[in-house]
Structures are given as structure tokens and as C-alpha cells.
Amino acid sequence: MSSSLSESQKDLIERIGVYHEQQGMQPLMGRILGLLLILDDAEATFEDIIEHLNVSKSAVSTALNVMQIQNKVAYRTKPGERKRYFYLNMGNWENDIEKELEEIARVGVFVQEALALRSNRKPDFNNYLKNLCQFTEFFKRQIPKLFKEFQKSKS
Amino acid sequence: MSSSLSESQKDLIERIGVYHEQQGMQPLMGRILGLLLILDDAEATFEDIIEHLNVSKSAVSTALNVMQIQNKVAYRTKPGERKRYFYLNMGNWENDIEKELEEIARVGVFVQEALALRSNRKPDFNNYLKNLCQFTEFFKRQIPKLFKEFQKSKS
């Protein structure tokens, strides 16, 4: 396997794993992301992953397949070798973050639907909900601007 | 119990439940949120919740206690009655959303840590990570502005 990991590296991988777990990702997927982020080569074979993370082939296979479908990782091969070298698909963190932000804003849709079904027995409550909807709509509009502003701030 | 729910109301409650479940909340908690959002009175007793959602007393008790600690719901009482009327604590959705946004930005911290441990064997990859860090920092700074801008946009 490629070089062994230091304690601080292992620790960080675990913490990255827990973070992603809390964000709704499967435990192993989170740790694979961590591993690929920490490895100096920024890539790992199937076997590397198994050995570094102490998990079974099948678990890695399943996790990697899901992660490939989700465009989180990809792999390349090297001439003469059959092994796959998996690496983080860093091409679109902007897209990932954008999706997460949109997911947060999705409450607004539900509140909207709720409002449509509500009588006006509780006008204050309804107004409160309307305000929340307005915010989520405002927020959704701001998302693309956010990325543009960031690009601008860099130049 | 208070009036019975229509099919579309029940359906919306379930969908709100699933949404919150996916955001990491316990299933029952999500449905309670949905119920309190849909009920015309915007409040429900312990018993109402049990009957509308078809769950046990103990499950409701546990869920409500957690939700009160998390400041998601509160209850009031009515003179002469011992029942508690639970309602959504709508005082701070801004705060909730703010916290969720900060949680998203937390990846940046991990990436920062990863960078500190990485050699510069893969400068492109490292630069990519640096860029991501810069974005999360930028993003964190924008969060308070977002709410201010929203307030401004309303006046």
C-alpha cells in the first residue's frame, strides 16, 4: 500500500468522516472522502482504501459506486496496470455547495404549500410563514450572486 | 381531538417529515413540525399529536422534550386546563437557517487542516483546496449580510 498514515492524518480522516456522516452521508463514504483529501498523492486504489480504512472489499465497492454516481469521485488507470486509482472529483464543489444551499431553501416550498392549505384563523402565524417564504425566495435568488461575487472578489 | 385532517394535509405532513428526516432530524420530530405547521389552530395537545400521527405517548413525550430543548416548540396552558398546547417556536427561523449555513461552511475548516498536513506533491490539487477554503471564508462573511439585505429589501 502507499505510505502509512500519521496519527493526525488518521484523526482528521475520522473527523471528516463524522462531519459528512452528520451531513447525511454514509459513514464509509465520508471517510473515503477524507482519505482522498489527506493522501499526498490525492488518489488511492481499491486496496489502499481497504487497508487504510480497515473495511471489506464489498463495503468499498458499494461506497465507491455510489460516490461515482454522485460525481464525488472518479478513477483513472495507469498504462499496464489494471488497478483503478480513485480521486476526488474536485471539478464541482461550487455545484455541491449550491445544491446544499438550495436544499436548505426548500423549506420555503413546504411553508408555501402549508399556507395554501391554512385558513386565516391565525393571521399572525400566517404572516410569519409568509415572511419566512419571502426570505427563502430572496435567498434562492442570492445564491448565484454569491458565487459571482466571490469570483469578483478574487480578481 | 381537534378537527380531522384532509388527505392533502396528511400528505404534506408526511413530506415535511421526510424532508426534516433527511436533514438529520428524528422521523417523529419532523412530522410533529409538519403537524403544527398545518393545523389551523397552529397548536396541538399531547393527545392531538398522538391521534393525528398514530404514535405512542412515550414517543411523543421524548420527541417533544428534545424539540423543546432545541427551541423548536414551546407550550402554553389555558386557564383551568391541565393540558399543554404545543406550538412552533417561530421566534428564530433566522437563527436556525444561519446555523445551517455555518454548518455548510464548516467543510472549509477541514480542508484548511488537510492543507496543513499535505506536502506540495500535488500543487494543483492544493491550489484547488485553497480556493475552496477561500470561498468558505468568503461565504461565512456573507451570511450576516444576507439577513441584513433581506430586511432592507422589505422596506
Add this chain to the structure above:
DNA sequence: TTGTTTGTTCACCAAAAAATGAACCAAATA
């Protein structure tokens, strides 16, 4: 052809999460 390497599939298992039901308690009422 036979064997080896690399990865997949699937039936099974262990641990964790969530819900239940019964016993319990505290406050109000008769």
C-alpha cells in the same frame, strides 16, 4: 486452458435508531 488479479453481488449478521406498552408519578378533583 488454467490461473491470477481486480472488482461485484448477495445472503447474512451486528449494532444502532426508533417506537411500543406498561408501570409509574405528580397534580388536580371528587
Add this chain to the structure above:
DNA sequence: TATTTGGTTCATTTTTTGGTGAACAAACAA
């Protein structure tokens, strides 16, 4: 004092999740 009401606690059960290992498949090598 005994009873009812409203809610809590906890041991137990059910459901879901994540992972394992063995059998299998595909690709290449001898």
C-alpha cells in the same frame, strides 16, 4: 382519602443501517 388526568420513564421489541465474507464474473497472463 381515592380517583382521574396528563405526562414521564424504562425495559423490550421492531426496523433500519452498515458492514462482512463467500461465491461469482471479467479481464488479462502464462
